[in-house]
Amino acid sequence: MRTAWNRLVALVNEQAASLQRTAFSNVVREAGDLSAGIFDQKGRMVAQAVTGTPGHINTMAQAVADMLLDFPAETLLEGDVLLTNNPWAVSGHRHDITVVTPVFSDGAPVAYFASTCHAADIGGRGLTTEGRDVYEEGLGLPWVKFHKAGEPDPAIEAILRENVRLPEVVLGDLRAQITGGEVATRRLHTLDLDVNALADEILGRSEAAVRAAIAEVPDGSYAHEVWLDGFEEPLPIRCTVTVAGDEITCDFAGTADAQARGINVVLNYTAAYAIYAVTCAVAADIPHNAGSFRPIHVTAPEGCLLNAQPPQPVAARHIIGHFATPAVMGALGQAVPLPAEGATGLWGVNIQGTERPWAQTFFLSGGMGAGPEWDGLDATAFPSGVQAVPVEVIEATTPVRILEKSLIEGSGGPGRHTGGRGQRVRLTVDEPAHVSVMAERTRQGAPGRDGGEPGQPGRVVLAGEAQPAKAAFGVRPGAELELELPGGGGYGQR
Incomplete structure (x- = not known):
């Protein structure tokens, strides 16, 4: 069984590597904002690649079963390739395919x-x-056959070309995804592996291991809340984690209502980061698959910030959805030792040319929270796994110049163990541009734990003037945008 499992993991890692090596965009090729996995005949995720983020892999765990509702297996032909970017079907916004x-x-x-x-x-x-609604946030594609019996559908390609600013890059990445699937398919055919014969055993063992780990946590209900910047006023995420025997329920009742702008989160994305929090806390060494998810249940009231309903806007759902993780870990931390909160939400920066079509999205990380026996990591993404796009790549492929990228001394919260430092990034553009900044923890820093002090909050500054944490604005050539990311909370009294 171990040999078969190792082959499956190697298989999906090869799928992800082939995809990433052939991708066109910086955000996929350099930042690794992708996930890959293998599913059995019933659409259950059996194994996942090591790359990617919980928001991709844990939502994708439901994707194939969802697809089979629209396209039952008997309607599929060899050579078919299907796709969607429906936020409520997969990863929470239209910018993921x-x-x-x-x-x-x-x-x-x-x-x-x-x-x-x-x-x-x-x-x-x-x-x-x-x-203001999901329709403003870009082209929506339901489950469709992008390739039919091995041939691309020219109508879908034409629709994509007509609706996106970077058609060659977008289509290039889609072809890279197809390449990853083709490479993995060929490799699977050469291996002596029956995915369906293995699936029940793998999923059953994973489920049993997670249940055993949960059973070690004291029964009870544990509550925690996280406060976010919001827009005009702060917004709470509230979570009650109930441990009952070998099952855990994460209930987000009491969380703020959905907002009129695009920070709302769909439930499958909330569940992805809540499940990730539980597994990090109690079952970090157990594989993620459909079996390991079974003992963990996630609920949130319809229409709240963490269970948005169509057509509420969701484009920047990551800036809020990542905070499901510290909400769950803050609650579970009352039962098992867990680190302090960190910057948590990836800061996103989207820059678009206004005189010609170009675009660049990159993500930045603040400091992680300190733990019972360690200092927090500096400028490290958690709970996301997205990497930074190298400065040299950004400057070589866009009219963006990075003037400074450095750690902010003293930004980590003091304590027996110090929170990770945030980073300072200064940039400018050589052409007129429209910039959207998506940032969090600018009102208050990440709180410490067990007597540790908070980390330093973040700051957004354009041409010397402070800006809202979530805003879009024009930037003229030579004007300087400065981003100061928050530090992580400290752990324990000094």
Whole structure:
């Protein structure tokens, strides 16, 4: 069984590596904003690649089963490739596209490879908090056959070309996703692996291991709240974690209502980061798959910030959804030792040319919280796994110049162990541009734990003037945008 498992993991890692090496966009090729996985005949995720983020892989876990409702297995043909960017079906906003490749044997699908990637552009307003509804946030694609029996659908390609600012890049990334699926399919056919024969055993063992780990946590209900910047006033995320035997329920009742701008989060994205928090806290060494998710339940009231309903805007859902993790870990931390909160939400910056079509999205990380036996990591993404795009790549591919990228001394919260430092990034543009900044923890820093002190809050400054944390504005050539990311909370009294 171990040999078979290692082969499956190697297989999906090869899928992800092939995708990333052939991708066109910086956000996929350099930042690794992608996920990949293999699914059995029933659409259950059996194994995932090591790259990616919980918001991709844990939402993609539901994608194939969802696809099979619209396209039952008997309607599929060898060579079909399907895709969607429906926020409520997959990863929470239209800027992520999920691609599914069925694997055939004896004329019928026996497994599926899937991947989710951040699209360089999807039209509309771009990646911003400014959309008033999901229709403003770009092109929406339901589950459709992008390739039919091995041939691309020219109508879908034409629709994409007509609606996005960077058609060659967007289509190039989609072809990279298809390439990853093709490479993995060929490799699976050369291996002596029956995915469906293995699935029940792998999922059953994973479920049993997670249940055993949960059973070690004292029964009870544990509550925690996290306060976010919001817009005009702060917004709470409230979470009650109930441990009952070998199951855990994370209930987000009491969380703020959904907002009129695009920071809302769909429930599957909330669940992705809540499940990730539980597994980090009590089952970090157990594989993530459909089996390991079964003992963990996530609920949130319809219409709240963490369970948005169509057509509420969701483009910048990451800036809020990542905070489901500290909400859950803050509650569970009352039962098991866990670190202080960190900057948490990836800061997103989307820059678009106003005189010619170009666009660049990159993400930045603040400091992680300190733990019971360690200082927090500096400028490190958690709970996301997205990496920074290298400065040299940004400058070589866009008219953006990075003037400074440095750690902010003293930004980590003091304590027996010090929170991780945030980073300072100063940039400018050589052409007129429209910039959207999506930032959090600028009103208050990340709180410490067990007597540790808060980290330093973040700051957004344009041409010497402070800006709102979530805003879009024009930037003239030579004007300087400064981003100061928050530090992590400290742990324990000094």
